[in-house]
Amino acid sequence: MSKPWDPDALFLKAKLFVNHAMDEEGRQFDEQALWASLALELLAKAALARVSPVLIAVPTEEGHSLLVASGLVDGDVRFTSVQAKTLFARCARAFKPFSEKESKAIAAARNDYLHAAAPAFTPIPPDAWWPRFWAQAQILVNACDRVLEDLVGSDRVGIVDDHLTKNKQNIEHRREMLIERARQRLGLYQSGQMRAPEAQQWTQHRPGDLTAGLSYSGSADCPACGDSGTLEGEDVESAKHEFERVHEDDYDDWMELTVGSEYFSCDRCRLVLDSYELVDSAELPPTFEITTQVGDYWEPEYGND
Amino acid sequence: MRSNDSPHSILRPVAPKEGRRNSMSAVHGLDEQPLHTDGAHLRRPPDWIALIVEKPNSTPTKLWRPQNGSRPVPWAALENGVFLVKNGSERFLASIKDVGRLRYDPTSMTPCDLRAVQAAAFFVTAEADVEEHPWIQENEILLIDNRKALHGRKEVTDPADRSTRVVHRLAFQTEKP
Numbered sequence: 001m002s003k004p005w006d007p008d009a010l011f012l013k014a015k016l017f018v019n020h021a022m023d024e025e026g027r028q029f030d031e032q033a034l035w036a037s038l039a040l041e042l043l044a045k046a047a048l049a050r051v052s053p054v055l056i057a058v059p060t061e062e063g064h065s066l067l068v069a070s071g072l073v074d075g076d077v078r079f080t081s082v083q084a085k086t087l088f089a090r091c092a093r094a095f096k097p098f099s100e101k102e103s104k105a106i107a108a109a110r111n112d113y114l115h116a117a118a119p120a121f122t123p124i125p126p127d128a129w130w131p132r133f134w135a136q137a138q139i140l141v142n143a144c145d146r147v148l149e150d151l152v153g154s155d156r157v158g159i160v161d162d163h164l165t166k167n168k169q170n171i172e173h174r175r176e177m178l179i180e181r182a183r184q185r186l187g188l189y190q191s192g193q194m195r196a197p198e199a200q201q202w203t204q205h206r207p208g209d210l211t212a213g214l215s216y217s218g219s220a221d222c223p224a225c226g227d228s229g230t231l232e233g234e235d236v237e238s239a240k241h242e243f244e245r246v247h248e249d250d251y252d253d254w255m256e257l258t259v260g261s262e263y264f265s266c267d268r269c270r271l272v273l274d275s276y277e278l279v280d281s282a283e284l285p286p287t288f289e290i291t292t293q294v295g296d297y298w299e300p301e302y303g304n305d
Numbered sequence: 306m307r308s309n310d311s312p313h314s315i316l317r318p319v320a321p322k323e324g325r326r327n328s329m330s331a332v333h334g335l336d337e338q339p340l341h342t343d344g345a346h347l348r349r350p351p352d353w354i355a356l357i358v359e360k361p362n363s364t365p366t367k368l369w370r371p372q373n374g375s376r377p378v379p380w381a382a383l384e385n386g387v388f389l390v391k392n393g394s395e396r397f398l399a400s401i402k403d404v405g406r407l408r409y410d411p412t413s414m415t416p417c418d419l420r421a422v423q424a425a426a427f428f429v430t431a432e433a434d435v436e437e438h439p440w441i442q443e444n445e446i447l448l449i450d451n452r453k454a455l456h457g458r459k460e461v462t463d464p465a466d467r468s469t470r471v472v473h474r475l476a477f478q479t480e481k482p
Contacts, residue, residue, distance in 0.1 A: 002397055012398045016387040016417055023419035153385035153420070 004079045005053035005069055010046035011144055014039040015151055018137075022156055029129075030113065030121040036133055037110035037121075040103060040140070043151075044087040047095060047143035055090060056081045093235065095143040096260065097276040103136050131167035134160050135277075175273070175281040182224040182271035202270075210265035210272050216257065218288030222266035229266035231279075231288045233259040239297060255297040258287050306344045306351075306476060316472040318364065318461040327393065332412050335467070338457035340369050340428050340435070343476060345410035346392035351476035352406075354449040354456075358440045362470040363463040366447060367435035369455045374434025379427050383407075386421030388414040406452035428455070440470075451476075 002009040017039035021032045048055040053069035058080040060066075065080050067073040081087075084107040092100035112118040122129055138160070141151050149157050188194040189202055211217065214232035222229040236257050243253035264273040264284055273279050280286060306314065324330030329338055344350035356366065371378050383402040390399050391413050398417070401409045401424050408414075409428060416422045437459065438447055449456055461467060 009397065012387065012400075015385070016398060019385065019387060019418035019420060025419055153381045155381040155385075 003053070004081065005045075005049040005056055007046040007050040007144065010042050010049060011146065011151075014042035014046060017042065018151055022152065022159070029126045033121040033126075033129060033133075034110060034113060036137075037106045040106055040133070040137055041084045041087060043137060043140035043144065044084070044091045044103070045081060047140045048087060048090055050144055051094070056087065058082055091140065091143070095139055096235075097280070098136060098139040098143075099275060099277075101275070102132055106133060106136070127166075128170070131163040131170055134163040135167040138164060171277045171281050175278050178271060178273065178278070179224045179282065182222075182266070182269040186225055186269040205267070205270070207267045210267065210270060212263040212265070212274070214263060216259040216288075216290055218259070218290050220261075220264065220284050220288065222264075222269060222271055223282040223284065224271040225266060225269035227266060227268040229264055229268075229271070231261045231284065232263040232265075233261050233288070235260045235262075236297075237287055241294065253294050255292045255294050257290050257292060257297065259290060260287055261285060306347070306474075312351075312476050314474045314476075316474055318458070318467050318470055329410075329412050335461040337460040339411045340367070340431060340455040340457050341410040341412070342407055342451050342455055343474075344451070345408045346390055346413040348397070349478070350406075350408060351451050352479045353477055354451045355475040355477075356447040356449065357473040357475070358445050358447075359471060359473075360443060360469055361445075362440050362466045364461050364466045364470050365437040365439045365459045367432075367437050367457050367459055368449065369428075369431050369435045370453060373436060374431065376430065376434065379423055382420040382424040382427065386419075386424040387417045388421050389417050390414050407455065409455060431455075 017035045020027075021035040021039065027035075045056050054066055057065035057069040060080075064073070064078070068079050085104055088098075088100050088103040088107065091098045091103070109118075109122045113121045124132075137151075138148060141148055148160050152160055185194070185198075185202075189199065194202060208230075211230055212232050214234045216234070216236070217230050217232045219228045220231045221227070237260050238258045240256045241253065242256055243251045246252050260276070261279045261284060262276050264279050264282070265271065273282055273284070318335050319330050321331050321334035324332075324334065329341070333339070342350060343354050380402065384400055387398050387400055390397050399408055399414070400421075401407055409424075411425060411428070414425075416425045435457075461470070
C-alpha cells in the first residue's frame with residue numbers, strides 16, 4: 001500500500017482532483033472549485049511531506065502518527081495528518097510567496113460549502129477566483145519540484161497560464177488602485193477638500209496605526225507619496241553576527257538580519273500594501289536589513305569558562 | 306501475474322470458471338483478451354515479456370504499439386487521465402503513460418476522470434489497429450517490450466488449442482528501480 005504521506009501518491013491524487021475541476025463534464029463552478037480546493041490541500045501535503053512526512057503528522061501525546069511518519073514505528077497504526085489550516089500556515093512559512101491568507105480563504109469556503117448551509121462555494125466570481133487559486137497552487141507545484149504540466153497536462157497549461165496572467169494583472173490593478181487612492185486622499189487633505197468625517201479620522205491617526213505588528217520592521221520610500229514608510233516582515237532570511245573592538249579587551253557585537261518584506265504602510269499618505277505580491281508589484285525591496293542585539297536573536301553557546 | 310509469482314509461468318486458454326480467481330482468464334475466459342500490459346496492477350510491472358510457444362497453434366497474439374494505425378494517440382489522455390488500480394486489497398492511482406512506460410489493463414484499472422475514460426475508449430478503438438502474431442513455428446519466441454507495447458490473446462476458436470496452446474511466459478526487469 002502507498003504510505004499516506006507518500007508525496008508522489010499525494011500529488012497524483014491532487015492531479016485527479018484537478019482533473020475533476022477542469023474536465024469538461026458540465027460541472028458547475030461550485031463543484032469545480034470544491035475539487036480544486038481539495039487538490040490544494042493535497043498539494044500542500046505533498047510539498048511538506050516531500051521535505052519530511054513528520055511535517056504533516058498530527059502531534060498527539062502518544063505520537064502515533066509522528067512515530068509512523070518518522071519510520072520509528074512500522075505497522076497498522078492509523079496515520080492522521082494535520083488540518084488544512086496548519087498545512088497552509090506551514091507552507092506559508094516554508095514556500096514563499098505562498099499566501100496563508102489566500103489559502104485559508106479557499107479552505108474556509110470549502111468548509112462552509114461542505115459542512116454548512118452555504119448554497120454557493122464563494123461569492124467571488126469564477127473569473128476572479130481561478131486566478132487566485134492558481135497563484136497559490138502554482139507555488140505548491142513548484143515546491144513539489146514539479147511543473148504545472150505535471151499537474152494539468154500540456155493541453156491544459158494554457159488555461160492555467162491565462163489565469164496566472166490575469167492574477168498578475170489583478171495584482172497590478174490593485175496596486176495601481178491603492179497607490180492612486182492614497183495619493184488622492186493625501187491631495188484632498190492637503191488642499192482642504194477632504195470631507196469633514198474623513199478629515200477628522202485623518203487627524204486622529206497616530207504613527208504606527210497602520211502597521212501589522214510583525215516581528216521586524218525597516219523603512220522604504222513610499223511608492224505613493226515618496227515619504228519614508230514602514231516595511232515589515234516575520235521571517236529572517238539570513239543572519240550575521242557582527243562585532244567591533246571598542247577597547248583593548250572590550251567588544252561590541254550585534255546581529256545584522258535580512259528579513260523578507262511582507263507588508264508596507266505609510267503614515268503620511270496612509271497607503272497599505274498587505275501582501276508579498278503587492279509589495280513586490282510596487283517594486284519595494286523584497287528584503288530589508290535590520291540591526292538587533294545579539295540576545296534578541298539568539299543566545300550564545302554555553303561555555304564553562 | 307502476481308507479485309509473488311515466479312518470473313516463469315505457463316499460460317493455457319481456460320474457461321472463466323477454470324481461471325485463477327481475479328485473473329484475466331477468470332474474466333475473459335476463451336474470448337478475446339483486451340489489449341493490456343502484463344503486471345499493470347503491480348507497483349512495478351515487468352519491463353519485458355518473453356512468450357515461448359513449443360508447438361504451433363491457431364490462436365494468434367495481438368500487439369499494439371503507438372506507431373500502429375493511422376488514428377492519433379491521445380497522449381494527453383494517456384499521460385494525465387487517472388485510473389484506480391486494483392490488486393486484491395491494494396489500491397493505488399496511476400496513469401497509463403508515466404515515466405516513459407505504458408501501464409494498462411482494463412480488467413484491473415478503472416478510469417477515475419474524463420481523460421481516463423477517453424484513454425480507455427481509445428484502446429477499444431485501437432483493437433482495429435493491432436498486428437497479429439501467428440504461432441506457426443515450433444519453439445517460437447515473441448519478445449514484447451512491456452513498457453512500450455500492449456498485447457492480448459485473440460479468441461480461442463479452435464477447440465484443439467485448449468490443450469495444445471501452451472505459452473511459457475518469462476517476465477523480467479531490465480531497468481533498475
